[in-house]
Amino acid sequence: MTDLRIKKKRSVAIGFSKFSLMLILAFVVVLPLVRMMTVLQFVDFEDVFYSPHFKSALINSIVYTLASTVISVVVAYLLAICTVRVDIRFKRVFSILLTLPMLIPSISHGTGMIVLFGSNGIVSRLFGLTAVSNIYGAPGIILGSVMYAFPVAYIMLADVLRYEDMAVYEAADILGISRTRAFLKISLPYMKKPLLTAFFSTFSMIVTDYGVPLRIGGQEKTLSSLMYESAIGRSELGQGAVFGLVLLIPALLSFGVDFFSKEKASSSFVRSSGQSHGSRQLSLRILAYIFCGLMVVFSLLPIIAFVLLSIVENYPNRMNLTFENYAFILNGDGLQYLMNSLFIGLITALIGTAIGFVCAYLTSRAKSPASRILHLLSITSMAIPGMVLGISYLTTFAGSALYGTIMILVMVNMAHFLSSPYLMMYNSFGKMNENLEAVGSTLGIGRLRMLGRIFLPQSFPTLAEMFSYLFVNSMMTISAVAFLATSDTRPISLMIKELERSPKVGRIAVVSLLILAVNILIKIIVERVKSLAARKRLEQ
Amino acid sequence: MMENCKLSIRNITKQYKNAGARFAALDGVSVDIEAGEFLSVLGPSGCGKTTLLRIIAGLLSPDEGQILLDGKDITNAPPSERSLGIVFQNYALFENMTVFDNVSYAAKLKAKREKSATVADVKARTAELLGELGIADLAKKYPSALSGGQMQRVAIARTLILNPEIMLFDEPMSALDIATRIQLRAVIKNIQKKFGTTMIYITHDQEEAFAMSDRIMVMEKAKISQIDTPRAIVSYPANEYVKSFVVDNLRAKIESVSAVLEY
Ligand SMILES: Nc1ncnc2c1ncn2[C@@H]1O[C@H](COP(=O)(O)OP(=O)(O)OP(=O)(O)O)[C@@H](O)[C@H]1O
Ligand SMILES: [Mg+2]
Numbered sequence: 001m002t003d004l005r006i007k008k009k010r011s012v013a014i015g016f017s018k019f020s021l022m023l024i025l026a027f028v029v030v031l032p033l034v035r036m037m038t039v040l041q042f043v044d045f046e047d048v049f050y051s052p053h054f055k056s057a058l059i060n061s062i063v064y065t066l067a068s069t070v071i072s073v074v075v076a077y078l079l080a081i082c083t084v085r086v087d088i089r090f091k092r093v094f095s096i097l098l099t100l101p102m103l104i105p106s107i108s109h110g111t112g113m114i115v116l117f118g119s120n121g122i123v124s125r126l127f128g129l130t131a132v133s134n135i136y137g138a139p140g141i142i143l144g145s146v147m148y149a150f151p152v153a154y155i156m157l158a159d160v161l162r163y164e165d166m167a168v169y170e171a172a173d174i175l176g177i178s179r180t181r182a183f184l185k186i187s188l189p190y191m192k193k194p195l196l197t198a199f200f201s202t203f204s205m206i207v208t209d210y211g212v213p214l215r216i217g218g219q220e221k222t223l224s225s226l227m228y229e230s231a232i233g234r235s236e237l238g239q240g241a242v243f244g245l246v247l248l249i250p251a252l253l254s255f256g257v258d259f260f261s262k263e264k265a266s267s268s269f270v271r272s273s274g275q276s277h278g279s280r281q282l283s284l285r286i287l288a289y290i291f292c293g294l295m296v297v298f299s300l301l302p303i304i305a306f307v308l309l310s311i312v313e314n315y316p317n318r319m320n321l322t323f324e325n326y327a328f329i330l331n332g333d334g335l336q337y338l339m340n341s342l343f344i345g346l347i348t349a350l351i352g353t354a355i356g357f358v359c360a361y362l363t364s365r366a367k368s369p370a371s372r373i374l375h376l377l378s379i380t381s382m383a384i385p386g387m388v389l390g391i392s393y394l395t396t397f398a399g400s401a402l403y404g405t406i407m408i409l410v411m412v413n414m415a416h417f418l419s420s421p422y423l424m425m426y427n428s429f430g431k432m433n434e435n436l437e438a439v440g441s442t443l444g445i446g447r448l449r450m451l452g453r454i455f456l457p458q459s460f461p462t463l464a465e466m467f468s469y470l471f472v473n474s475m476m477t478i479s480a481v482a483f484l485a486t487s488d489t490r491p492i493s494l495m496i497k498e499l500e501r502s503p504k505v506g507r508i509a510v511v512s513l514l515i516l517a518v519n520i521l522i523k524i525i526v527e528r529v530k531s532l533a534a535r536k537r538l539e540q
Numbered sequence: 541m542m543e544n545c546k547l548s549i550r551n552i553t554k555q556y557k558n559a560g561a562r563f564a565a566l567d568g569v570s571v572d573i574e575a576g577e578f579l580s581v582l583g584p585s586g587c588g589k590t591t592l593l594r595i596i597a598g599l600l601s602p603d604e605g606q607i608l609l610d611g612k613d614i615t616n617a618p619p620s621e622r623s624l625g626i627v628f629q630n631y632a633l634f635e636n637m638t639v640f641d642n643v644s645y646a647a648k649l650k651a652k653r654e655k656s657a658t659v660a661d662v663k664a665r666t667a668e669l670l671g672e673l674g675i676a677d678l679a680k681k682y683p684s685a686l687s688g689g690q691m692q693r694v695a696i697a698r699t700l701i702l703n704p705e706i707m708l709f710d711e712p713m714s715a716l717d718i719a720t721r722i723q724l725r726a727v728i729k730n731i732q733k734k735f736g737t738t739m740i741y742i743t744h745d746q747e748e749a750f751a752m753s754d755r756i757m758v759m760e761k762a763k764i765s766q767i768d769t770p771r772a773i774v775s776y777p778a779n780e781y782v783k784s785f786v787v788d789n790l791r792a793k794i795e796s797v798s799a800v801l802e803y
Contacts, residue, residue, distance in 0.1 A: 433630055433631070433632040433633075435628045435630065435632035436632050436634075438594070438597070438599050438619075438626060438628075438632070439626065439628075439632045439698075441598075441599065441618065441619040441620060442597055442598075442599075442619040442620060442622075442624060442625060442626050442699070443620065443625075443645075443646035443698070443699070443702065444620030444646060444649065444650060444653075444702075445645070445646055445649060449649070453634075453645075454634050454636065454637075457636035458635050458636050
């Protein structure tokens, strides 16, 4: 009967791992949320909901977010079609340049819009529009939001398009169905769900962001900027929590849509076998070049502006070349903040990747009823906006030993960003051969050994991807950490908020560029490591 | 029980739940398999072939029934202690290891664990096996660079290295082209002859079953319809189902082929 005992021991170990991970996730995600809810009982809801502020902020939030979302998704979809379905050159270059704005914090994009299109903005001056240009309010909020949101939607949609089965189009071609009809009758219906998912996740990303509206909203308040002002500006946590609760609604909705559309989409479509180069029609190609070109210019404008601003003394009055801005940031607190960010990013990425890997392994390759619960816990954090998480952590941990440490920032980032890398790994495990465990156990290779020698090495590209996602997001985030950082632990992204008080925009430009540079560096390293690993296998 | 019985499967039952209702994937399946025998399992999709194979391998436990290996009850023994190897349709190779490492890995672990052989022994044995399967020149390649037929040879070598007494195949050739299938048939039959390995071979291809088997087991919906030699199945099909599923199918194939060959 020793055999049965071994089997039992093994399943006990797996059960124990699942249980511990559930506890950890409950501690970092669920507990703070519950704690926040208890704060709400002291708040006069009527007071908040019936205030004139609230009503106009609610309307602003809905209208501006809707506008930004529609623009972002449409632009993203068109770009995805151009770079996946039309035979143009430099596809990779285009995709890289188009996604650069994603690597800068949203809060920088507010400043970016001001220095470009404000009354003294670079573009405004170039076209002599300084008198009519008023970027504050609606135009700034919408433009700035589109700026950082469209690349995210673009990546999602391009990915889906790339995996669509092209055989359908070939069949349509043979049957003499026109391209326009094929697009309307095949592509659009196929894209309905992905477009919906992109729409909802973009919406919830924009509506919960305070970086842009706070900076450039002027008199126009949105729910997120009101939430920031009440919770951080005036320390009225209860009121902030109420706003947070309202912001939770679109996030939950988006989560639900994503959850249900994914469940179905994955099964009904297969990956295309042949790689198609896309339409070669000349007019389409020219249009694609023009559109991609324009959007690349739009994406690069803030970065170019930042570079320019960072190396002059004080735009637009003193345009002499100087590195004074860099010196100010790196000699002052900036270096400390940068180090904080790097440290937080590194630790979050390491721990997050490890937890994501183990969770995904347990939920996808060691299935049991407990796997379901663990899976749900791992993805719920996606439904919680960063600011809500921040306020939850504040109400839960203020006064505890954790508060004021770097570790609490790592924790909150983990809770905030874990779900995406977890899902990356979960999907990747799902694609690995389902008989590997069976082979391992007949050959007498233990579960742990299989994990370390077979699954781990095969997961390498995904692990690199997860690491980079966690690091880059930790580098850029301002939402949750704004509630929890102290002057000792502040990450560099929050420095932008601090610098907004100074008239020297060049300094904000420097910080934004530093963050961008670090993120690009990480992306390059990850790509290098991935391609090295891939080449090793191909060389033979 | 037959005299030279290697594996005895006794009254195996396995139920699954589907949408709340229980149904039997295997319903009282019994069969004795002789040492060195080649037994094919033939049956429509969903009749329980894979389930039976996984129970034999110890990857699933049956609800009821026993499995005896050389007369010893192994119903609850872990897969690695049943002296068997399993080969799947989709190969399930270790993508991150070279062909050589794929084949030698398990043997190396075993040698270390039991202090039964040196690393040099394992390496020599691996090289020998690769040669026997005609894939010696692929030793340093990774699976992603191989054809389906080559991958299946690696998968077979990987199980052979532990000298299994029984080899289980779950539709090993369904993903291969006809020329490769015919080559692999010879490879597998050679192994059976050379090592005296008992083989249980699931296939969807009636012709394949007839070409390779000592006996064929025809299944229908969780039960065995008939177990017999290919000749006996053709001459005396046990019932209408066996006749239409096996014999008529085979006839149709022969007719269509001979029609073409005779112009
Ligand atoms: N884990 C499971 N849970 C529920 N039902 C299952 C499970 N595994 C198999 N089944 C069901 O049991 C029945 C037998 O499955 P099995 O895989 O053994 O069929 P098979 O004969 O190998 O079919 P195929 O020729 O398609 O491979 C099928 O109806 C299948 O849907
Ligand atoms: Mg099967």
